[in-house]
Amino acid sequence: MYNSVNITKDICWVGVNDRQSRVFENLWPLDHGVAHNSYLIVDDKVALVDTAAEGQAGDFFRKVESIIGTEKEVDYLIVNHMEPDHSGLMKALLDRNPDMKIVGNKKTFGLIESFYGITSNLVEVKEGDEIQLGKHTLKFFMTPMVHWPETMVTYETHTKALFSGDAFGSFGSLDGGIFDDEVNLSFFEEEMRRYYSNIVGKYGAPVQRAINKLSSLDINYICSTHGPIWRTEPSRVISLYDKWSKQEGEEGAVIVYGTMYGNTAKMAELIAQSLSEQGIKNIKLYDSSKTHISYILRDIWKYNGLIIGSCAYNTNLFPPIEALTEKLKHVGLKNKSLGIFGTYSWSGGGVNNLQKFADEVKISPVAEPVEAKCATCDSDINGLKNLAQKMAESLKSDK
Missing domain, CATH: 3.60.15.10 (Ribonuclease Z/Hydroxyacylglutathione hydrolase-like)
Incomplete structure (x- = not known):
């Protein structure tokens, strides 16, 4: 047999x-x-x-x-x-x-x-x-x-x-x-x-x-x-x-970022901590360079919140984040609470291209995007905490 x-x-x-x-x-x-x-x-x-x-x-x-x-x-x-x-x-x-x-x-x-x-x-x-x-x-x-x-x-x-x-x-x-x-x-x-x-x-x-x-x-x-x-x-x-x-998800958020020198990663960590303080328990934090896109997309499908961060890379998105946003456009992302953040040094490209992505998928971010020059200052930290608060409010209102 x-x-x-x-x-x-x-x-x-x-x-x-x-x-x-x-x-x-x-x-x-x-x-x-x-x-x-x-x-x-x-x-x-x-x-x-x-x-x-x-x-x-x-x-x-x-x-x-x-x-x-x-x-x-x-x-x-x-x-x-x-x-x-x-x-x-x-x-x-x-x-x-x-x-x-x-x-x-x-x-x-x-x-x-x-x-x-x-x-x-x-x-x-x-x-x-x-x-x-x-x-x-x-x-x-x-x-x-x-x-x-x-x-x-x-x-x-x-x-x-x-x-x-x-x-x-x-x-x-x-x-x-x-x-x-x-x-x-x-x-x-x-x-x-x-x-x-x-x-x-x-x-x-x-x-x-x-x-x-x-x-x-x-x-x-x-x-x-x-x-x-x-x-x-x-x-x-x-x-x-x-x-x-129907792209119906659960209460929770995926935070995915692209970083070269760790500054965008630190912003992601702060958002995650602030979300937790707001009572959100299901938080998935991904470095887009380390985790295969299929696992990131799986969890984007699972949770109602999506927060994307990118450093500027040659006046554009960090390549793995660019690949992710192209995939999300291809599958017709919808029904998400969206947040945007990132960093730049001598020129922008990360955050403004994430804003273009938001426009293309017709999802308005829950808060003003936060973009730090080189590293975060006090105003950036306040902006990230505000982003987390607005995300938490949006997720809880979906219940």
């Missing part, structure tokens, strides 16, 4: 854990690995929902064969999402199962041809279409831009399992248990928020449309392509996605 796990009597997890890759999409750190989930439904007809990355063929095919043997073929491959970490074994699977039908929507097929040169054995499904496997029925719903244009989800009507593609996915390998009641949900909630904010966050409106579309379904299981399978609290993960897609 090769670690396949029964979700129900006839539905098995045949996913693969990747604990070797250092980054996901060659961008996001994988300190705790990632799971690439695939699901096998065994009935009169056999259906496989998504595959895995190309380099995971050995473990993947051994798991499938441990369930159906080497003689029985896979009748259908359901393609919910075409990213290569889920479709990478499609061609190899078709070579092993030459009569297999590849099921997707109209937008799926152009990507299949472009990635793998496959133009035959394709079965198109539209909104609400069904495929009978026996006692199991697969029903399809289109969820475009969650988070690619071809994404869809598959609902199995007998067991009420939703195969959701990347939606509700998380970083983190499945180290033993695969279900929500077998794993540390505090860990996976943080990794799910990091996954959402960095990869899906731009697409809040399509996520909302998908949640509304699927709201009438009775769901016993949510089976994503990454992270745990939700069988005990599927409503919990749906509520998290609903909250995150």
Whole structure:
């Protein structure tokens, strides 16, 4: 047996854990690995929902064969999402199962041809279409831009399992248990928020449309392509996605700064101390040069307050802060209480570019920005304390 796990009597997890890759999409750190989930439904007809990355063929095919043997073929491959970490074994699977039908929507097929040169054995499904496997029925719903244009989800009507593609996915390998009641949900909630904010966050409106579309379904299981399978609290993960897609946060603040010689860092420390004195307990303080942007963005998504500081760097923002503000513009930052501070020596560029950022995301800072020349003086200290007070008032008023 090769670690396949029964979700129900006839539905098995045949996913693969990747604990070797250092980054996901060659961008996001994988300190705790990632799971690439695939699901096998065994009935009169056999259906496989998504595959895995190309380099995971050995473990993947051994798991499938441990369930159906080497003689029985896979009748259908359901393609919910075409990213290569889920479709990478499609061609190899078709070579092993030459009569297999590849099921997707109209937008799926152009990507299949472009990635793998496959133009035959394709079965198109539209909104609400069904495929009978026996006692199991697969029903399809289109969820475009969650988070690619071809994404869809598959609902199995007998067991009420939703195969959701990347939606509700998380970083983190499945180290033993695969279900929500077998794993540390505090860990996976943080990794799910990091996954959402960095990869899906731009697409809040399509996520909302998908949640509304699927709201009438009775769901016993949510089976994503990454992270745990939700069988005990599927409503919990749906509520998290609903909250995150609206950018609704909690009381607290992220303070992130860029500094060359430590003076902007000292300003950040003073703001943090002043916020604490105002009764704010959830405070995250980040040096943008030391912490990967994915973790900073995760916590920006978590808390309602964001305070950004930058020294002037060649009349512009400090580069890691510039990268952060560009990312925040890209994902459509909203619903935040914003504060701005920084330093300059012979020329400005940090604070005034942060003000331009605030204008672009259409968020008015809670207080006048504070900009110190070289190092803070008494008036700067008073300004930082005022900024912290105004931030604390704004955060408390959000309750």
